[in-house]
Amino acid sequence: MHILLRGRDIENIKQLDVYEAHGGFVGMKHALAMTPAEVIDVVKASGLRGRGGAGFPTGVKWSFIPQHEPVKFVTVNADESETGTFKDREIMEENPYQLIEGSLICAYAIQAKAVYIYLRGEFWDIGDQLDECIEALRAKGYIGENIMGSGYDCEVYTHLGAGAYICGEESALLNSLEGYLGQPRVRPPFPAQKGGGLYKEATVVNNVETLANVPYILSEGAGAFKAIGTEQSAGNKIYCVSGHVKRPGNYELPMGATFRELLYQHAGGPLHDDRPLKAMLPSGGSGPIVPLSDEVLDTPMSYEDCANIGTIIGSASIIIMDETVDMTWVASKVTKFFKHESCGKCTPCREGTYWLDKVIDRILDGRGSPDDVKRIADVAENMAGTTLCALGDFAANPIIHTIRHFPDDFAQHVTAQAADG
Amino acid sequence: MAIIGNPKYEARIDRHLAKYETKRSAVMPLLYIAQEEYGWVNPEGIREVAEILNLDPTQVKSIAGFYTMYSEKPKGKYWLQVCTDLPCALQGADEFHAWLKDELDVEEGGTTTDDMFTVEHVMCLAACDKAPMLQCNFHYVENLDQDKMRGLLAKWRQEAAQAANGRG
Structure with missing residues (x-):
């Protein structure tokens, strides 16, 4: 059964009346009947963990927001840019109201003033569709002032990025949304803290898929969600x-x-x-x-x-x-990605990806030596853990692990060179 | 034309300015408007965006330069960005990209002599299950092969010719 990709089961679920006829906004109504703290407790009890990659418990993240702060924000990370990832796109294309409902429940739980959906710039058409959904919800009284008669006010906006993988990193995303270069911030303060979030206010940043799970949790209960999956990985x-x-x-x-x-x-x-x-x-x-x-x-x-x-x-x-794929070529492809996407702020990542790319190209061209393979492993080891955000670690991984698991794929390029010599 | 005082953009600019807590936050949507008006982010567009947001043009230019979807030079009428990242490359995207450049007789990042097409490769576009694919003026075209692409090129050429005739 689909909880997320419901567009495959229910025709026209991207229309508000159809979405509501199939349980849409029941979770939101349940949430509004609870206190914000109770909503956070339900999400904690569900065992939902962040789907953007890190797997951090979602309810715990929400509970970090200081409730006494007068201004708070929710930012939806829809900057789906990881090589090989195309899931958030299908949620937003085929089941957009579920994402918006999940975002609104999160906003209510932390009493946020507004939700900003940060879309990767290429999702131009998705942004238009979400804007139409937002207007339909505003017309129904589900967004804006006094949502569903609850007395709670919240706005929802979309924002288009412009082609930068790094903006999927939460602090870079916030900088980008504020009109600065999309580069990571020094932490602490973390986004959930005053001074660390959007416009320096406490902010929850959650991935699209994470938030799209929330309406189900509020409508069916934490137990129903927790019953799916494994002990530590629910849903x-x-x-x-x-x-x-x-x-x-x-x-x-x-x-x-x-x-x-x-x-x-x-x-x-x-x-x-x-x-x-x-x-x-x-x-x-x-x-x-x-x-x-x-x-x-x-x-x-x-x-x-x-x-x-x-x-x-x-x-x-x-x-x-x-079996036809050469892992040295894979290392090269992935390294070119990270070299292109490194924001340039931290030296180990900026210089490391540049030199890794140059040396792997040399190896692939048959001009490398066995020492070059050791050299790239050494460069990668020295990038890991030395940067402000995880991109430095991400860029080191393909080198370290391709060499560890597939040493022969590298050796074939450098031994051929030695034989030629 | 300009973007300041242009009735085509007035409501959109106001809507973006109203969305955010600070004027500066509107720099990205306004750069898209400048690009739409001028075909690329030119110095005049930079100056106008800076004026609307009370920023220095240098600050706006640094934002335009950081992101790949703002073009700092003129492009062809159809800007074709082919994904050649790992998942697409496993499905033949590198060969497709090379063929497309040959077909249009352009170098990487180059524009055809009739200013119709610019071809460049880009990083993952979140369409890995529909490779080879490309983005044409920010709209996705997926599950491509040479035949389908030849058909699209012909269609776009025809559309451009019709538009030119319509104006004449």
């Missing part, structure tokens, strides 16, 4: 499958389903039957790559189980590669 998750499978696409399954079930039952198995699958990036370009062994295939897709195989589930942008 459904949208898995974005791309690369060498027969049926790439989004699949909504309970957390804890195995990679094997996702890849073979749902995504149709290897694209070419005679080419076995070799490797998987389970969390886009930024998470550690793993070989597609039986052990990995039988691992449940949950926060806790993915840690046991040395990777993360993250945003569940699952990129599949078959």
Whole structure:
């Protein structure tokens, strides 16, 4: 059953009357009948964790907001830019009211003055559609002053980015929304604290998929949500499958389903039957790559189980590669991405991605030496943990883990060079 | 024409200014309006956005330069941005991108001599299950192959010719 991708089950759910006829805004009504603190308790009890990648408990994040502050904000992170991720897009295209309802419930729970939906700039058409939804809700009294007669006031706005991966990082997103360069801020203060959020006010920043789960939790109860998934990873998750499978696409399954079930039952198995699958990036370009062994295939897709195989589930942008793919080329592709997307603020990331790219190109051209492979591993190790935001770590991961798991893919380029010499 | 005092943009500019707590926050939407008016973010557009927001033009220019969707030079009528990131590349996007440049006889980032098409590669556009794909003037075109693309190029050329005739 879809909780999130309901556009697949219910025709025209992107129309407000259809959305409401199928339980839309029941969660919002339940929330408005509770105190804000009670709403936060329900979300805490549901076990919902952030779907943007970090997996932080959502209710706990909301509880960090100081209730006594007069002005607070909600910012929806719709800057979906991780390589291989395309889930938030489908939620917003096919089930937009559910995102807005979830955002409004969050806003009520922290008593926010307004919600800003920060869309990646390429989501131009989605922004137009959300603006129409917002106007329809305003006309019904669901957005604006005295929402549903509750006495609570809240506005919802969209904002388009303009092509910068870094703006998916929450403090860079806030800078961008304020009209500054989209570069990460020094923390503390954190966004939830006075001085650290939007316009220096306490702010919750949540991913689209995270908030789209909230109406279900408020309408069906925390227990119904907690009953889905595993002990530490509650609910459904949208898995974005791309690369060498027969049926790439989004699949909504309970957390804890195995990679094997996702890849073979749902995504149709290897694209070419005679080419076995070799490797998987389970969390886009930024998470550690793993070989597609039986052990990995039988691992449940949950926060806790993915840690046991040395990777993360993250945003569940699952990129599949078959035996024809050279992992040195993969390292190069992902490094070029991070080199392009590094905002330039922190030296290790700015310089590290630049030099990694140059040296990997040299290796791929057959002009590298075995020392070059050690050199890029060394550069990557020195980037990890030395930057203001996680992009530095993300950029180090593809190098460290491709070399660790697939040393022969690198060796073939440098030994050929040695033989030529 | 200009964006300041232009009735085409007045309501949109006011709506953006009303959305935010500070004027400065409207710099990104206003840069899109400047780009729409002039076809690229030119010095005149930068100056006007700065004037509306009480900013220095240098501050506005730094924002325009940071983000890839603001173009700081003129583009063709159709700005084609092909995703060649890893998931698309696994589905043949690098070959598709190279073919498209050959087909239109342009270098990376270049514009055809008739100013119709600009071709460049971009990073992940969140359409990995529909590769190869591209973005044409900020609208997605997905599940592409050479035949489909030839058809689209012909269609866009025809549309541009009709628009030119209509104006004449």
